[in-house]
Amino acid sequence: MSLARRLSAPLAWALLLAALMLLMPLFEEVFRLVAPDTRAVIYQRDSFASLVANHLLLVGVASLCAIVVGMGAAILVTRQWGRDFLPLVSQLASIGQTFPPVAVLALAVPVLGFGSQPTIVALILYGLLPIVRNTLVGIQGIAPGVMESARGMGMSGRQILWQVELPLARPVILAGIRTSVTINIATAAIGSTIGARTLGDPIIAGIVNGNTAFILQGALLIALLALCVDSLFERLQLR
Amino acid sequence: MADERQAAAAKIELDAVTKRFGDVTAVDAIRLAIPRGELCVLVGTSGCGKSTTLRMINRLIEHTAGQIRIDGQQIRDFDEQRLRRRIGYAIQSTGLFPHWTVARNIGLVPRLLRWPASRIAARVSELLALLGLDESEFAGKYPHQLSGGQAQRIGVARALAADPEVLLMDEPFGALDPITRESLQDELLRLQSRLHKTIVFVTHDMDEALKLADRIVVMDAGRIVQQGSAEALLQAPADAFVESLLGGRDRGLKHAALTRVAERMRPLSDAQRGDQALETLSVAADDSLRQALSLMLWHGVDSLLVNDVEGQMVGSLSLRDVVVARGANS
Structure with a gap:
């Protein structure tokens, strides 16, 4: 399969996401249908593009940490x-998953203050389990x-890890990262x-102001972002 | 000079080697000297310590006491990875890497030894040819595309890749169907007659041991009960256990399976050659006495014609020839 064809599905979702993110005002009339009584129908306190970028940044940093910590821990305990x-x-790792992220936020705020940092911590903790569990299973x-034969042939521990264990566990580990x-x-x-x-942000603002259109806009973009990343992983796993 | 001395010394020596797992003694002070070029088969029931013994030689299991020497040098003096790269290792489940092609699997140890790519490729071709596998067909295949017998052949090829002097085989043919197993056994004998490796082979199948071994080592409860050639074991089993492994009252047949028809047949005189129409049943000179006997029993005859490889009639074999060795009564 050519690269272009392999990336067609994620690309389609990404285009849809970009279109909605940049051209949201064009759909003003549509959103007015769900929130006919409000003055502002399109969320304007921030550009959607910068919200998407920041959202992705938070998830990216948190997931990277979760991958490094999660895979690292799983690899260490299988030596x-x-x-x-x-x-x-x-x-x-199981406890990290059962702990509600809201509770992590509540606990992290006194230590780390408001803003991105406590959010990242909560996301790391929440995202660890699928990665740890799948790396272990893989x-x-x-x-x-x-x-046995890898050892018997005289491969070193590092060679076994990189040439045998990780490649063979790869699909399962990728599935864990995708979930996370x-x-x-x-x-x-x-x-x-x-x-x-x-x-x-638009969702909270929508809840506070009783503006269904804001909620919908935030939810739609989150869903598209998730679909886009998910289909990207699906393609990665297929390789 | 040095070669002579080495040839005289045992290739692999186990000197009062013991392995304990906690309180359990799996291998109890065994002594074994395996000369260079010998195919030594460790045989016994499961849990007798034969696999443990094998795996101590390449240090997959560390021995608790005693000494294991290869070429007179203690295996503990070697770096364990370097030691293993010098020793071929084939196991029942083949252990081929599922994400690597056949060619890459075979080239594993040479690559660990940092052979240049061209030399590895040449060696892979050579081994595929040696094992009767067509390179263009098999080199690019993945292990899941192979039959059990093919996978095991590749496993053996991989074990032989870096041309090790010692080969350890842990029930390599145990999971194969009887027909494939037999053809691989024949193949191993054919390879061994060319390569003269020092082979330690573990099996629970006494027939396999009788067929393959230069020397059979019978183990029970972590000890060596008896060792010797197939002939010697059949002639004089050390105790009831060895006798039961040898099949008890089937011993005679097992012994017959070890003897070639060629050793017992009477060469045909020219006059008899003309008479061939009298007897229509024939065996090959390379067949075993057991096969000849079976033919006689089945067809209710007491003599057979013997053909050589080209199908030329070379002799005759009577029931008396089968039962009594000619050397014994002449």
Whole structure:
């Protein structure tokens, strides 16, 4: 499959996202249908483009950290010498997932203040589990005979990790990262409650002012962003 | 000079080697010397310590006590990865890397040894040819596209890739169907007659051991019960356990399976050659006495004609020839 064809689906979603983001005012009449009684139908406190960019930045930074920490932890506890920490790491990752992001925000604000930082921390914690779990499953799911012969042939630990374990676990790890990033694109919106600039801003404003059109605009852009990134990962996994 | 001394010394020596897992003694002070070029088969029931013994030789399992030497040098003196790259290793599940092509799988150890790419490619071609696999067909395939027998051949090719002097094989043919297993056994014997590797081969199948081994080492509960040639074991099993492994009352047949028809047949005189119409049943000189006996039983005859590889009639074999070695009564 050519690169262009492989990227066609994510590209289509991206174009749709860009169109909506830049040309939102053109749809004023449409949004007036859902919120006929309000004065401003299109959210204007910030440009949608900058909100999308900032939203992506938060999710990107958080996901990158979650990938490094999550994969790193999972790789460490599947080494011979790290095996003792396997149960601990699995449990910690599960706890990160069960902890509601709003509660993380509430706890993080006193320490980190308002804005982006506590949001990123919450997203990292929330996004860890799928990555840790899938990296563990991916590595542990490799046939014992493959690992045995890799060692028996005289490969070093590092060679086994890079040439055998990671390539074989790749599809499963990618699936975990995909889940994590997609969930976090949706979750990042709550950062707006503590002053991070995200696509949650129009939603919060809409809730506060009773403006359904604002809510819809924020929700639509978040959904398109999630679809765009998700289809990009789908293509990556197919390779 | 140096070569002679090396040839005299055992290639692999196990000197009072013990392995304990916690309180359990898996291998108990075994002593074994395997000469260069010998195919040594460790045989026993599961849990007897044969696989543990094998895996101690390439240090996948570290021995608890005693010494293991290769070419007189303790294996603990080597870096373990360097040691393993010098020792071929083939296992039952093949352990081929599913994300690598056949060619890349075979080239694994040469690549670890940093051979130049052209030399690796040449070696891969050579090995595929050696194992009777067409390079254009197989080199680019992935392991999941291979049959069990083909995958195991590739596994053996990979083990041989860097031309190691020692080859460890852990029940390599155990998961194959009987027909494929037999053809791979024949192939291993053919390879060994050309390559003269020092091979340690683990199996629970005594028939496989009898067929392949220069020396059979019978293990039970972590100890060596008996070692010797197939002939020696069949003649004088050390105890009831070895006897039961050898099939108890089937021993005679197992022994017959080891003897070629050619060793017992009577050459035909020219006069008899003309008479061939009398007897229509024939065996090949390379067949075993067991096969000849089976033919006689099935067809209810007491003598057979013997053909050579080209199908030329070369001799005859009577039931008496099968039962009594001629050397014994002449």
